Amino acid sequence: MAGPTLEELIKEFGIEPASTQTSGPRAKLLAQADRMLTELDKYKGEDELDGDTTRFWWAPQSVxxxxxxxxxxxxxxVEGLTTTTDNTLASVRSTIETLRKLIEKSTxxxxxxxxxxxKKK
Structure with a gap:
């Protein structure tokens, strides 16, 4: 009797394959944008956007x-890809979705x- 496939196990355990070190900046940015959108799916209110670190694309505090x-x-x-938006889940999500579309259209x-x-830094 055959066991589950690797793909089935990956899906079952919710493993998200990481972009490899050799992938280009576009692939890395798309993977990060998707990770941000997935994180936002878990949130119920804008207070959950607050934090202590800058590990997400949104600032840890609103101003x-x-x-x-x-x-x-x-x-x-990424130089030039910083903007401000209203401090609502919908606005932050919309901004990240827009950035993702820009990245998707790039090469x-x-x-x-x-x-x-x-490289210069």
Whole structure:
């Protein structure tokens, strides 16, 4: 009798395959955007956006009813992809979805300047 396939086990245990080190910036950004959207699915209110670290694309605190959202990968913010939005789950989600669409439309060549900037630091 055959056991479950690896794919079935991965799905059963909710394992999300990580993007590999050799994947390009576009793939890394898409994986991160998807991870942010999955995290937001768990939240019920904007108070859950608050935190102590910047491990998510949204800032750990709101300022005057606004929340900063920054696309990041490899632990660094992507230059030029930081914006502010209303401090609501819907607004933060919408902003991340918009950033994801921008990333989806790009190619790895789009991110060449960002990759070069990261190498210089």
């Amino acid at each position: 005057y009813g606004k929340r900063r959202v920054s696309a990041r990968y490899g632990g660094k913010v 790895d060549d789009t991110w060449a300047a960002e990759e070069e900037r990261r």
